[in-house]
Amino acid sequence: MLLAIDCGNTNTLFAIHDGRDWIAQWRAATHTGRTADEYAVWLGQLMALTGLRFSDLTDCIISSVVPQSVFNLRNLARRYVKQEPMVIGDANVNIGIEVRIDRPSEAGADRLVNALGCHVKYPGALIIVDSGTATTFDIVSSDGAFEGGIIAPGINLSMMALHEAAAQLPRIAIQRPEKVIGRSTVQAMQSGVFWGYINLIDGLVNQVKDEYGAPMTVIATGGIASLFEGASKEIEHFDPDVTIRGLYEIWKRNKG
Template sequence: MLLAIDCGNTNTLFAIHDGEDWQAQWRSGTDSTRTADEHAVWLSQLMDLHGFAFKDIDACVISTVVPQALFNLRNLSRRYFDAEPIIVGENGVNLDMEVRLARASEAGADRLVNALGARGVYDGPLIIIDSGTATTFDVISADGAFEGGIIAPGINLSMQALHAAAAKLPRVAIARPQKVIGNDTVSAMQSGVFWGYIDLIDGLVARIKEEHGQPMTVIATGGVVSLFDGASQTIDHYDPDLTIRGLLQVWKLNGGQA
């Protein structure tokens, strides 16, 4: 079985694929100081609840945007699964994708993995929106190349910034308000962040399409993307499995047998 690990700035996703389908997925808060042994204790308990054991895992693929976490995740694979992990972005790892950036090395592993997860499922050209700590808008050409995109602050980051920078503004949960005009501080903050964020998405998608000059399919993924369902006018598909599907593709491209 394959263990796919996607380590983001806020959360780390662990998912098991049995060669035919995804069997289980778990998330933990990202902590770059968490050792391989600490990962193993947490993961072994969750795997046991689903009827899996470490001996069932014989392959591992890792994507991370937190370089400090990679050492421990690599050791987790080597020590507990006896598997040399495939690391997205390392020399020799085939992604079968042209990166049309001024400096191709600057393309984040998560963004490339999302592009792989979208190719072959959706007709291009594509805009992929990944909403996490940051929100990225990535453009994939009709021939499957990564052309670049936009990086904006994530919705949670925007809400935290309001609370941290303004002494009298409280910490509030992100929610879709019933009205645009808030009648108290909390509803006003929620409206400003939520609808401001929706307009950011729809506005940037419109600008990308205008600049690209042809129809594009828009796919959204990420931890808070379900909040936008029915609110955004430009998102065509919500795909929570985009990243792990991309990791599976990386594994296949580098000798893995599904």
């Protein structure tokens, strides 16, 4: 069985693939100081609830945008999976994605993994909207190449900025308001954050399509993407498994 780890700025996803399907997924808050043993205690307990043990795992692949976390995640794989992990970004790991931007080294590992994860499932040119700490819009050509994109602040960052920079604005939860015009401060903030992001997504997707000049399929992923389902006019597919699908594909290709 394969343990796939996707370490993001806010959350870290642990997922297990049995060779046919993803059979378990868990998320933990990303803390750079968390040791391999602390990860193992937490993960081992969750695995036990589904009848799994570390001895069932035979391989591990790691993708991380938090460099400080990689050392402890490597040690988790070495000590408890008893394998040297495959780490995205290492020289010996071939992602298999052509990067058509001015400075290919600047392309984040997570964005390349997402590009592959979508390309193997969806045909044609793609726009991948990944909603997390940042909201990214990644462009994938019909032949699977990464062609650049857009990086915007994430919705949680925007809410945090409102609360911290304006003395009289409270901290609010993200939810879809019934009406655009708010009748209270909280309603007004929720409308601005939610509908502001819907229009950010739809507006940028439309501009990308106009500039690209070819039909494109729009896929949304990330921890917050489900909030936008039914509200965005441009998003065609909501797919929470984009990243782990990409990691599995990379693992298969490198394992031969």
